[in-house]
Amino acid sequence: MKKIAIATATRAEYGILHPLLVRLMEEKAFDVQLLVTGTHLEEQFGYTVKEIEKDGIPIARKIPILAEDNSPYGISVTMAQAITGFADYFRNGRPDLFLVLGDRTEILGMCAAALNEHIPIAHLHGGELTEGAVDDCIRHAVTKMSYLHFPATEVYRRRIIQMGEAPERVYNVGALGVENILSVPMLSEEEIRKDVEIPAGMPYAVVTFHPVTMQPGEAEQQVRELIAAMREEKQYFYLVTKANADAGGRQVNAWLAEAQRELTNMKLVSSLGMKRYLSAIKYAAFVLGNSSSGIIEAPALGTPTVNIGDRQKGRLMAETVIGCMPEAGAIQAAIRQTEQMPHRPSFLYGDGKTSEKIVKILKEFFHTDYRHWKKTFYDMECK
Template sequence: MKKVAVVTSTRAEYGILTPLIRAIEKDSDIELELIVTGTHLSKKYGYTVSFIEEDGFPISHKIPIMTEGNLPCDISETMANALKGFAHCFVNDPPDMLVILGDRTEMLSVAAAAMNEHIPIAHIHGGEVTQGAVDDCIRHSLTKMSFLHFTSTEIYRKRVIQLGESPSRVFNVGALGAENILHESLMAESEIKNILEIPASMNYAVVTYHPVTLETFMAEKQTKELCMAMHQEHELFYLITMANADSGGDDVNRILSEYAKKHIKNTKLVSNLGMKKYLSAVKYASFMLGNSSSGIIEAPVLGTPTVNIGDRQKGRFMAETVITCEPTHESIVYAINAARARKHKPMYIYGDGKTSQKIVEIIKRYLFEKEISLKKNFYDCGVIV
């Protein structure tokens, strides 16, 4: 039996990967090796490995890598820890294929360790562009280190090919986030409001704001602008989820925490919700507010408008339900009012909800039928001058 390893390091990433993890676990021809690392194992970020354990998935390895703080030096140290930890993991228990998602800095170290052990990598969500974040160069680097590529749109598939990857190994399968929504049984509005203590009579917004990692020292200023906008639009309730472990994330969380303490009547700050509660909250929200990729991928499927702040997601393929604004409180307020005026209209630009099935079928085809050669040729799209 062939062994397929899936790595998860954050709460958001795990929520996206859940249908694929489930599909691999249920398949009788392949064995799931689930490796948990990163903020999942950090008390500071809610020790979200407990969500995975509650879901009943068998965890093969837990690899702690996090350092205190999220300054650039701290992130580099976390990456070093990941490289060392996964190197030992892969030499002692090598999978037949490794599945990684997205653009997290620690995934660069995971991929490097796998590359050194000659483990073929399947990468999800390549070809995307986020001009405001360091994620962009991480994502493209992961593309060049990977053997199989699973993109969420045809535009992104063509970008991966443009990076020199053979079209025969690049597949447009849609987004796992869209699959979650189309197949998950979500809560009723009254139930999710009751659980999250949102007043039944109030309209609310789900707020997720992360630092823009290529705009050095701007996290504090931009988060304060967001808070000013929320304060001005005080008739709404704001359900805020904490920022991730990117550089500047501590500043974002500190300011949002201070804001929530001062505005307890219409604000609630949570470290994590889990996939079902998060998607249920987004479904009934008046709009999403912030700069999370979930506002670009998941919210449109639910029909919920998104106020997308600043450049973090700049370059992504966006539905017409997404309103982009500058990171100033005046621009954010204008976009909030525009979003509130929008009708909820589901948009299906990220696949048909069968992404995990497609990924498993393609992985099995390569593991059992095709030859996997890590001697990749560079695919030239046109004439080189």
């Protein structure tokens, strides 16, 4: 039996990983070790480890790593604590593979610890671009530390190969988020409205706004512009999920909490959980903010997205995604554009069979003498 360690540090990450976790745990060939860390273990972010426990997913270890603040220094402390916390696990746990998703700063620390222990790394969602966030650099660094790659589109697959990763280790498997949409039973519109207290009959938007980490000092102004647009477009109810633990995330949440005291058509929540979050998006008039869920999940549900600013700049985007500047007037104009859009699903990020493909690849991987494989830089032919 091969031991696969999988890390989750945020509510969004766990929701995306869920179908893969379930499928891997059904396989007798694998011993899945779920490592829960980051914001999952913090009350101010909703203590979302409770959602994992409620789902009945066994937790191998809880590894606290989050610093007391998310200043640049605090982020560095979190990364350092990720190295030491995960190094302790890897030293004794010795998994045969470490699987991570995405581009968060703490993942770099986790992967550094795995690398030092000569544990192969499998990386989901590599090859993407998010030019407005430091995540871009983290993602590419993790790509170079990883042995197996599971990008979400063919464009991203080619980009990973361009970075020197051999084609036989890079697999276009689509996005797990699309699989969730096609496989998870959704709540009805009446149920989700009642559950999160959205007024009956009032059109609503799901809002998630994260700090743009490559534009330090601009977060407050951008949040103020978003709030100003919400104040003017008062025909909608705004269901707002809190920002993540990126640098500046706590400040963003404080400004949103301040706005909630003023706006009667707004509700701020720490976490909705995957099922409620996807259900809320499904029946929303539009998604608003700068989260990747507006680029991947919302289009697959047919819900238009108003994508604010540069945080997601560089990602492949469906026609239902409307980009705008982080200015109140531009946001309002984009909202009005969504009103003319048909709610038609777009499957730019795969066919919903991602976890099935990954499990098949991992089975083949473990049948090889992988511990003796060495990565060599794959040179593409230059023209």
